[in-house]
Amino acid sequence: MIRFYFTMVLVCISPLLICAQTTDMDAKIRELMSRMTLAEKVGQMNQYNGFYEATGPAPAAGDARLKYEHLTSGKVGSVLNVRGVDEVREMQKVVVENSRLGIPLIFASDVIHGYKTLAPIPLAEAASWDLEAIQQSARMAATEGAATGLNWTFAPMVDIYRDARWGRVMEGAGEDPFLGSKIAAARVRGFQGDDLSATNTLLACAKHFAGYGFAEAGRDYNTVDVGTYTLHNVILPPFKAAAEAGVGTFMNAFNILNGVPATADAFLQRDILKGDWNFDGFVVSDWGSIKEIAFHGAAGDLKEAARRAAIAGSDMDMESYAYVKHLEELVETGAVDEALIDDAVYRILKAKFELGLFDDPYAYCDNEREEELLYNEKHQEIALDMAKRSIVLLKNEDDLLPLAGNDQKVAVIGQLANDKTSPLGSWRIGSDDGTAVSVIEGLAAYEVNMSYAQGPALWRGNPSFVTEVEVNESDRSGMEEAVAAAKEAEVVLMVLGEHGFMSGEGRSRTDIGLPGLQQELLEAVHAVNPNIVLVLMNGRPLALPWAAENIPAIIEAWQLGSQSGNAIAQVLYGDYNPSGHLPMSFPRSVGQVPLYYNHFSTGRPTNQENNVFWTHYIDEKNTPLFPFGYGLSYTSFAYSALQIDDTDPNAVEVSVVVMNTGNRTGEEVVQLYIHDPAATYARPVRELKGFEKIELSAGEAQTVTFRLTPKELGYYQPDGTFVTEPGTFNVQVGPHALEGLQGSFEWE
Ligand code: BGC
Numbered sequence: 127m128i129r130f131y132f133t134m135v136l137v138c139i140s141p142l143l144i145c146a147q148t149t150d151m152d153a154k155i156r157e158l159m160s161r162m163t164l165a166e167k168v169g170q171m172n173q174y175n176g177f178y179e180a181t182g183p184a185p186a187a188g189d190a191r192l193k194y195e196h197l198t199s200g201k202v203g204s205v206l207n208v209r210g211v212d213e214v215r216e217m218q219k220v221v222v223e224n225s226r227l228g229i230p231l232i233f234a235s236d237v238i239h240g241y242k243t244l245a246p247i248p249l250a251e252a253a254s255w256d257l258e259a260i261q262q263s264a265r266m267a268a269t270e271g272a273a274t275g276l277n278w279t280f281a282p283m284v285d286i287y288r289d290a291r292w293g294r295v296m297e298g299a300g301e302d303p304f305l306g307s308k309i310a311a312a313r314v315r316g317f318q319g320d321d322l323s324a325t326n327t328l329l330a331c332a333k334h335f336a337g338y339g340f341a342e343a344g345r346d347y348n349t350v351d352v353g354t355y356t357l358h359n360v361i362l363p364p365f366k367a368a369a370e371a372g373v374g375t376f377m378n379a380f381n382i383l384n385g386v387p388a389t390a391d392a393f394l395q396r397d398i399l400k401g402d403w404n405f406d407g408f409v410v411s412d413w414g415s416i417k418e419i420a421f422h423g424a425a426g427d428l429k430e431a432a433r434r435a436a437i438a439g440s441d442m443d444m445e446s447y448a449y450v451k452h453l454e455e456l457v458e459t460g461a462v463d464e465a466l467i468d469d470a471v472y473r474i475l476k477a478k479f480e481l482g483l484f485d486d487p488y489a490y491c492d493n494e495r496e497e498e499l500l501y502n503e504k505h506q507e508i509a510l511d512m513a514k515r516s517i518v519l520l521k522n523e524d525d526l527l528p529l530a531g532n533d534q535k536v537a538v539i540g541q542l543a544n545d546k547t548s549p550l551g552s553w554r555i556g557s558d559d560g561t562a563v564s565v566i567e568g569l570a571a572y573e574v575n576m577s578y579a580q581g582p583a584l585w586r587g588n589p590s591f592v593t594e595v596e597v598n599e600s601d602r603s604g605m606e607e608a609v610a611a612a613k614e615a616e617v618v619l620m621v622l623g624e625h626g627f628m629s630g631e632g633r634s635r636t637d638i639g640l641p642g643l644q645q646e647l648l649e650a651v652h653a654v655n656p657n658i659v660l661v662l663m664n665g666r667p668l669a670l671p672w673a674a675e676n677i678p679a680i681i682e683a684w685q686l687g688s689q690s691g692n693a694i695a696q697v698l699y700g701d702y703n704p705s706g707h708l709p710m711s712f713p714r715s716v717g718q719v720p721l722y723y724n725h726f727s728t729g730r731p732t733n734q735e736n737n738v739f740w741t742h743y744i745d746e747k748n749t750p751l752f753p754f755g756y757g758l759s760y761t762s763f764a765y766s767a768l769q770i771d772d773t774d775p776n777a778v779e780v781s782v783v784v785m786n787t788g789n790r791t792g793e794e795v796v797q798l799y800i801h802d803p804a805a806t807y808a809r810p811v812r813e814l815k816g817f818e819k820i821e822l823s824a825g826e827a828q829t830v831t832f833r834l835t836p837k838e839l840g841y842y843q844p845d846g847t848f849v850t851e852p853g854t855f856n857v858q859v860g861p862h863a864l865e866g867l868q869g870s871f872e873w874e
Pocket of ligand 1: 206236412
């Protein structure tokens with residue numbers, strides 16, 4: 127185990143200056159550790175949730191009192207959910223001034239897609255396929271988060287998933303490991319910047335390691351059982367990309383993976399992460415996930431859970447009280463090797479040094495900066511830009527969109543159209559209810575000639591982060607009024623979907639259609655006026671076959687953050703030409719999930735004999751309603767001249783000409799997929815291996831070239847060995863996973 131402990135020293139082989147600094151930091155960490163008692167070391171591995179008004183008097187009794195005593199006696203290394211400069215400063219002071227060694231705390235929180243100013247939910251941002259914009263959005267989030275005294279965000283979530291029932295699909299980058307890896311790295315760069323000690327950067331955290339997105343039946347926290355082939359090729363790549371981008375921390379996961387709770391999994395945390403990948407940051411547990419090892423039935427009590435987690439490489443215990451209660455004794459009795467504790471503490475202290483907290487524990491505590499950065503026009507512009515890029519145009523029959531102009535009479539229908547909270551999503555720790563620009567407000571800025579009728583309510587009351595949303599299934603009041611408004615209008619704008627608290631953690635659904643009475647409302651309105659633009663607001667792919675068939679124009683507007691209504695209005699009226707493409711397949715029916723484009727072939731892929739004995743459903747197609755990578759524009763693009771150059775023995779170049787064949791400037795996401803039809807292990811029918819977002823003015827053409835190297839052509843065998851095999855490869859270049867020009871080449 128000693129090899130983990132010395133990672134920092136061993137990496138010092140390149141630039142002398144960095145090496146000197148690292149060695150200097152290494153010496154400081156070792157000197158500090160030499161003065162620490164075992165209890166103090168274990169204390170660094172303990173993380174508590176914020177628990178009292180730090181600026182108020184010290185708590186007198188109960189849990190809060192216990193935590194206070196632990197803070198003052200060096201038994202806490204980090205806290206989460208203590209935010210705001212005053213609170214952070216006060217709590218840091220309690221620790222720095224009262225504990226024996228005064229080791230500063232790291233302050234953590236879930237700064238997921240913004241802090242006060244919210245960008246779109248991460249799934250929506252992924253739809254932009256715009257790595258620069260995504261990086262900039264993470265930069266903005268870090269700037270705001272750090273201005274409130276925070277040092278560490280529990281983001282990015284880099285889980286891959288294939289099941290739209292799972293509520294947390296909103297928090298990641300979709301179903302594809304290639305796109306997911308690029309976005310993981312962009313987010314890490316955005317959060318952490320070049321210098322962790324700068325007061326506008328945050329330590330990032332790649333979560334949830336690993337497999338959490340494969341919860342059976344899409345039910346949150348459920349069992350995960352995937353083989354190592356899927357683990358290595360699908361689940362791990364974005365984590366590896368995050369590690370390579372220098373992410374400072376990992377969070378493990380709530381789930382079991384093949385019978386082992388991820389938090390107790392040494393194969394994941396020690397062999398792969400800290401071993402094969404040489405990750406030199408630290409791993410935090412998920413909330414209470416050490417305690418939950420026992421609930422999974424993989425430990426008899428909290429002490430055994432602590433032992434398993436520590437041995438497996440979980441360096442910090444978030445809110446299980448497992449380490450603080452038991453780790454000292456486990457070391458003293460020889461059940462846990464002290465070298466493992468030293469390894470964990472080294473990693474945690476290293477992060478504190480890198481954050482600059484030993485130079486100044488209050489570096490992030492500046493009231494003026496907090497004031498200035500939290501209400502920031504520039505950040506609203508970034509959020510607006512990101513929101514526009516995240517919108518996906520799903521259907522636009524007869525060029526109904528963009529709308530003609532503001533004298534066209536528009537009936538706006540749906541509770542979500544007037545909602546200033548749902549667009550903020552469910553992860554919005556620092557932002558206030560009711561601070562998003564609603565669709566109605568966005569349209570008002572365009573002076574649209576509109577009437578608004580809510581229709582039957584989608585939800586009742588005031589939904590909260592911790593309780594179930596009460597969906598209205600029975601009260602039809604408002605239906606008639608909505609239908610009447612639709613009758614009077616030239617165009618009907620229906621804003622339907624999910625309340626912001628219907629996706630996210632603990633919010634799985636079995637029915638992924640329009641919840642409540644919205645489908646009925648949509649059909650009732652359609653019966654009197656089919657000239658409908660459907661604006662969808664949701665945190666997951668929805669299955670909407672009727673709408674896809676009958677509604678002429680559909681826009682996927684997710685939950686777009688603070689500037690939601692403005693972004694939607696700009697798209698509706700053509701001031702922004704939509705450029706988003708789906709990062710996750712939209713099914714026709716919930717019965718198809720898990721549904722993903724990069725599936726394998728079966729032994730019976732097609733219907734050859736006109737009988738039932740091939741892979742299919744008797745009541746639904748196999749294909750998605752809208753495939754991965756799909757998204758329209760107000761202009762059109764044509765692909766031609768696919769060329770494959772395989773003269774270089776180390777790489778293959780694939781190029782294509784893309785032309786804007788419409789009459790306005792637009793952006794296209796050019797996507798390259800490969801397929802190895804005869805490998806040792808069956809390979810997916812197609813895999814994204816390159817993409818480029820390009821802007822073309824009307825009539826303009828551009829050649830886009832992709833380079834495929836062994837890295838893109840190879841794959842992991844089930845034992846984790848990476849291989850590139852010779853033989854034929856098929857390529858497809860086009861606008862989404864199911865369409866494109868095709869060719870093939872031989873790889874030797
Ligand atoms: C979530 C994590 C989150 C943590 C702290 C957990 O319930 O799974 O993603 O970072 O809480 O808020």
